[in-house]
Amino acid sequence: MAEADQHWSSGDPRKLLDAFEQLPGFVWVFEGPDLRVVAASPEVRAAVGNRSDLIGRPFKQAVPELVGQHIFELLDQALHGIRTRGYEQRILTDRHGDGKLEEAFYTFDIAPWRDPDGSIRGVIVQAVDATDVVTARRAAESAATISEQRYRHAASLVLELQRSLLPEALPVLPRVQVAAHYRVAGSDLVAGGDWFDVVPLPDDRIALAVGDVVGHGAAAAAAMGQLRTVVLQALRSGRTLAQTLAVLDDFAGHTPATRAATTCIAVLHPVTGTLEVASHAHPPPLLVDAAGNTTFMPLTPAGPLGTRSGPATIHTTRLAAGGLLLLYTDGLIERPHRSLREGARSLATAAAAARRATLHENTTVPDRLPDRVCTLVTERLTLADGGYRDDITLLAAYLMPEPVTPLRLTLPTDPAALRPMRRQMTEWLHTIGVGAQDTSDLLHALGEAAGNAIEHASSSGTPATFNVEAVLQDDGVVDLTCADRGRWRPPVPDPGGRGRGLAMIRGLVDHLDVIRTADGTTLRMRHRLGRPATVTSAAAHPTGGGPRTPTVDDMSIHVTDTTDGRTVAVHGPVDMATTPQLRAAIVQANRGGALPLTIDVSAVSHLSSAGVQLLHRLAEDLDRLRVAAEPGCPAEAVLALTGLQHLLTRPGAPDS
The missing domain is CATH 3.30.750.24 (STAS domain)
Known part of the structure; x- marks a missing residue:
């Protein structure tokens, strides 16, 4: 009896068991190196779909969809005595057994479970479901019509400096989708030296580059901006990959702030899938195929830039349709108490899981594949060991199985046609990944062109129609035409009336041609498309792309x-x-x-x-x-x- 009282010093074991079954929170208890589930509170059992064979099974077998979400890695750390706390972490589970992963957000504490002698017996996890809190916060943020403006005012000067030196927008291309996530270091909010760029080349190829400058602060940020500018100018002038790296290496050697920087540059031909890659002391790219299999490219990197190490070796391979190319900086895989090899394995596991996941339609994870991978990988890897101490850059390029299909519409010259036209144009722009500003500008420009066609065009014998066509060119420029079959009436000289439509269009797009023939009038608009990269600080909560708010x-x-x-x-x-x-x-x-x-x-x-x-x-x-x-x-x-x-x-x- 005395032994039982000592063992159950927290109270009556029957009452403790009864209370455990009524706990309002989430509690997991795992035993042994295989993390066999020995206890799970009712709330946590419901969270994974009340699986009948949960208790007694190794956790990886019981909830296999958690592979790649960096949960098992944290549990393994607890087995080695490292306690971890997570805040509002997104977890995807198959609650209904249909293969569709639903999201929830948890604040949790993962701690070793020790025997009386101090040896580690297993792991105890205590968690609180923060989904309602996260959902409410995001709903409040999305309800604000000027959320981006308020965020910019509230963001630190450091984050604004980083944004000003990084690309204003990523190109929107017909065969390759690109996305980038940049996180400013969490240990001290000072400007860092990570950079990235995506450059469409004149021969329809695409260059993707990432780099890292030694140090932090304004000098590192300025050096980063210099190196990015050199790469951009060299590529746009027609230099090869080897020539570009030679120019960059020579430039870096002349300034202390740029010397010893690292970089990795890839050149992709979207039609053939040919991929050329070279590196100066930078981690190798990760390839993820359509099935989620991962391969690090076997590069032979040259020494850091500006150190007279000699030219970098160009490695050539092929990216298959449906494949992903991931370029990143070492901040993504460097963690205390872990080797770079272990960090690279975590990256590959997280990327494979994000690539394979079939998500429920109500998740807030972005639906475009490269955005989804960037979001989930950076979320999961930055959770490890209580955060990250260096800037993090992840650049993803997805080679689509089929190029973007042009939009072609034939519509009646009736004001009622404007609504379906806008809806279909909006859907097409969203599908190809156009940013909000370009979407707004193009919808306004097309609306003006269509309004002119409706007001001025006419034909005899049959109801009048007009045609809309949008084609995304290989250089990231959309060619948008609106053609009617009639003749326009001369504009009325009324400063408050007609004549403003064409001026509005010219202010909204890069170039406008008005082509008048005996068969009708065509307005041809050309506009270079872009979408923003995601640049955040350590304090910023991630925001998913998720389901769009209907127009x-x-x-x-x-x-x-x-x-x-x-x-x-x-x-x-x-x-x-x-x-x-x-x-x-x-x-x-x-x-x-x-x-x-x-x-x-x-x-x-x-x-x-x-x-x-x-x-x-x-x-x-x-x-x-x-x-x-x-x-x-x-x-x-x-x-x-x-x-x-x-x-x-x-x-x-x-x-x-």
């Missing part, structure tokens, strides 16, 4: 009275079809004309020249009219392009 395509109008006057808030598109509705609502709201009137266009998804014409006429008729727009909203750029910036104010600003 608002129905206009709604809300009128409110404030101490400063009356506000008409407009949501959705203002185009040829909806402008009459907006005009009627404004006339109704302005009855009597005693109150100052503010038209809030912050939530307007598309502001066409028809809406611009209405605002110009209202500005002439109303003495106290203001137009409110949040910074960065789609309508703000259109207002600046069309001479209405003098009316602009911020929502909630007092009447002047």
